[in-house]
Amino acid sequence: MNPMDIFRMKGLWDKFTRNHPKFPLFMQAVAQNAIAEGTILEIQATTAQGETYSSNLKFSASDMELLEEMKSLFANMH
Numbered sequence: 001m002n003p004m005d006i007f008r009m010k011g012l013w014d015k016f017t018r019n020h021p022k023f024p025l026f027m028q029a030v031a032q033n034a035i036a037e038g039t040i041l042e043i044q045a046t047t048a049q050g051e052t053y054s055s056n057l058k059f060s061a062s063d064m065e066l067l068e069e070m071k072s073l074f075a076n077m078h
Helices: 003-019 022-031 063-078
Strands: 040-046 052-059
Touching: 003 022
Parallel strands: none
Antiparallel strands: 040 052
């Protein structure tokens, strides 16, 4: 990955977190306390026109394996 892309993404992420300061805290709390095999994650989006989209997933053992691999990958990037 191009280092300039990383800096650009960092700037965009910083702007996003300034605009939505509770969201990263929510995601951190969920990641630390709620993600386990059997957890159900639900998400809903409502467009400006009022259309609603929603979905959910129940974390399986293989999902947990993927998340652990991703954690390890990102930990090694720092």
